[in-house]
Amino acid sequence: MSCDFLALAQPGVQKLSPYVPGKPVDELARELDLDPATIVKLASNENPLGPSPKALEAIKAHLDELTRYPDGNGFVLKSKLAERYGVGVEQVTLGNGSNDILELVARAYLAPGLNAVFSEHAFAVYPIATQAVGAQAKQVPARQWGHDLDAMLAAVDGNTRVVFIANPNNPTGTWFDSEALERFLSGVPERVLVVLDEAYIEYAEGAELPNGLSFMAAHPNLLVSRTFSKAYGLAALRVGYAISSARIADVLNRVRQPFNVNSLALAAACAALDDQAYLSESRLCNSTGMRQLETGFKAMGLDWISSRANFIAVDFGRDAAPINQSLLRDGVIVRPVASYGMPTFLRVSIGTEAENARFLEALRKALGH
């Protein structure tokens, strides 16, 4: 008789299903016997322009250090981040992607009997991080696809230790303004850690989206997490960071793996941070591409959720799976979001002008236009 090692897993883990990423280009190329170069992938919100050339140079310059452990304290990158954002080095925590930050928070602050509050249609990693440590995930119904911050506030109870909020949110692209954030932060009990996930904040233009960092002085229970995976184009290297009070950073560093960010990632992130011109170019590419897709959707009579990130969720008003299949056959990979409770939508990352055009063409075909 053999044991059932699923049944032996802790109850929160048994209820999870593995994270499903966007389909890799090589996988589709193998399945359809296509040249990978002809495939367009708009599925994982990566920067279609790739990383800054300066980041690539920095990686090459550090290749001969691969035999050594990286700087476990990430001194140079932390100093650069601290300087850029006007915070102390002791307020910065580095993560192996910002996913790592979310897990550090869960490991440090959640446990069986405690809970984390987050929104319906929010990032898939929130329930994973929460349930993995045996805590309860309290999912609050969304309002017009976005966070219902008042309802989330009402969901906070005596056992709540963490609230995850994303601005803009993935996969919906929805956002909230300064006033809403301030009202929320003022209402949350001081002992609840608010994780403000700003993975896409670099795409926000103008004052429409609040900069979470400016709320930290008044709200010491706020942690802002950001990443080099999206606008900075370094998704494969896995580097993200949190800015919080020094106290919270100290706690996170107690559960952090000693060498969680590798040396190539550290070097590339420093160079990327210094190349703000490249970031502006990436932002411009995104806003132009967003308009291109919206115009295309409009011409096809489709609805979408207005987005302030580098992706857009388009609604077909019926099961989107067959449309996704048709796009795949045409060598176009986008992201089905049925697992996010959005079966009639597909999430499309903004690509280059040519990639967006390829996608729109394939979509027209898929819809029989």
Ligand SMILES: *Cc1c(COP(=O)(O)O)cnc(C)c1O
């Ligand atoms: C992509 C994304 C992240 C960042 O993931 P990394 O681990 O930094 O690559 C975090 N939060 C949200 C909402 C995201 O969409």
